[in-house]
Amino acid sequence: MAEDFEVLSAVLDGEAVDIERLKSALEDPDGRRTLVAFVQLRQVRASEARALPSQDFYKRRHAEEISSGWSILKRRVSLPLAAAAILVAMLIGSLVHVDLIRQRGANPTPPAPARVLRFEPGVDWH
Amino acid sequence: MRPTSAELFERHHLAIYRYLLKTTGSPETAEDITQDVFVRVLKGLDGYEERDQERSWLFRIARNLRCDRGRREHRQPTPSPLGDIEPLEPARQDLQLSLAQALAGLEEDDRDMFVLAEIGGLSYAEIGVICDASPAAVRSRIYRARLALRAVLESPHISERTFVRGRHG
Numbered sequence: 001m002a003e004d005f006e007v008l009s010a011v012l013d014g015e016a017v018d019i020e021r022l023k024s025a026l027e028d029p030d031g032r033r034t035l036v037a038f039v040q041l042r043q044v045r046a047s048e049a050r051a052l053p054s055q056d057f058y059k060r061r062h063a064e065e066i067s068s069g070w071s072i073l074k075r076r077v078s079l080p081l082a083a084a085a086i087l088v089a090m091l092i093g094s095l096v097h098v099d100l101i102r103q104r105g106a107n108p109t110p111p112a113p114a115r116v117l118r119f120e121p122g123v124d125w126h
Numbered sequence: 127m128r129p130t131s132a133e134l135f136e137r138h139h140l141a142i143y144r145y146l147l148k149t150t151g152s153p154e155t156a157e158d159i160t161q162d163v164f165v166r167v168l169k170g171l172d173g174y175e176e177r178d179q180e181r182s183w184l185f186r187i188a189r190n191l192r193c194d195r196g197r198r199e200h201r202q203p204t205p206s207p208l209g210d211i212e213p214l215e216p217a218r219q220d221l222q223l224s225l226a227q228a229l230a231g232l233e234e235d236d237r238d239m240f241v242l243a244e245i246g247g248l249s250y251a252e253i254g255v256i257c258d259a260s261p262a263a264v265r266s267r268i269y270r271a272r273l274a275l276r277a278v279l280e281s282p283h284i285s286e287r288t289f290v291r292g293r294h295g
Contacts, residue, residue, distance in 0.1 A: 009269040013243050015250055015261075037276040044221060044279075045244050053143050057157045061135070064165060 008035045012042065129180070131168040138181065139164065141246050142188050148241045150192060151230065159195065163188045181248060182255040189238065189256055221279075228278045232271055239264050240271035 007021045008031060025031035129137075142163055146156035166187055229237055238257060242248045243264075250261040250268075257264070 006265060006269040009272050010250070010265050013250065013268065015265070034276070037279055038272055040279060041225075041272060041275055042244065044218075044225060047218075047222075051144055051147050051153070052140070053157050053160065054153070057143075057161070060157075060161055061164070064161060065132070065168075 005031055005034050009038060012038050131164060134167055134180070134184065135164050138184050141181075142184060145185065145241055145246050146188060146192060148229070148245055149238060150196075151226070155195070159188060159191050162191050166191075179252070179255060181246075182252045185242065185246065185248065185252075186256045224278045224281070225275055228275050229271075232274055233267075235259070236267045236271040236274075239267045240275075243268050 005025055007017045007025050011017045011022060012035075026035070139160055143156050143160045146159050147153060150156055150159070163184060167184070229240070232240070235257060239253050239259075242253045242256065243250070248256070250264040253259070253264045254261050259267070
């Protein structure tokens with residue numbers, strides 16, 4: 001019979017139960033008294049379950065977040081960002097390099113001089 | 127998507143605090159351990175994988191921290207009807223104190239499982255994950271805890287004072 005009353009405790013907690021066992025427990029007057037007592041117990045406990053932490057708790061939590069949380073979060077965020085920045089820099093560098101090579105390849109002769117400077121030994125040597 | 131530590135704190139800190147309050151009997155200890163739980167969470171979010179078992183994961187951390195502290199300090203839970211902000215009538219205070227004493231006198235696993243179900247609102251499967259027990263064992267232990275607490279409700283001293291006062295206002 002005790003096992004049949006276990007079903008009352010389980011149904012009170014929202015667990016799936018065997019309906020036949022539940023019926024059998026509720027048909028027993030002692031079972032009904034047990035259910036009433038369990039519900040009463042829940043009501044008493046529910047009135048106790050409104051406790052809140054102190055204001056100091058929330059201040060400590062805030063300080064904790066700032067001191068340890070941020071450094072951890074920063075570290076976590078900066079690693080992938082740093083990796084991405086390095087990849088982007090390498091990509092840009094390689095594109096510029098390829099472009100320079102392409103430019104050199106397209107015009108192999110040096111540009112024509114716009115002005116000619118002559119050096120005469122003994123005249124311009126100061 | 128993985129929740130942030132702040133989201134987990136918002137969702138669960140009250141339930142965890144109340145669970146710890148009921149199982150330690152000390153608001154200061156409950157606050158300390160709740161802080162420690164979320165510091166652990168902040169440092170160990172990488173270990174967070176099973177989103178569906180978020181509550182079990184957090185309560186398990188809380189329970190382990192409480193057990194570690196209990197072992198360090200060799201402390202037993204203090205029976206006190208904690209948590210009510212509103213002043214209660216004396217008969218109700220008596221009842222709550224007697225229930226708290228009975229709760230403190232339960233086996234640790236019975237007490238934990240009962241509080242996790244009653245205060246935390248966790249399912250037997252979740253409690254099983256937290257306490258390393260099968261749902262059937264959780265069911266039996268919670269039933270056993272309820273029977274022990276029911277005995278308090280039905281003790282002549284408590285019933286007389288509580289219900290006579292209740293009837294006459």
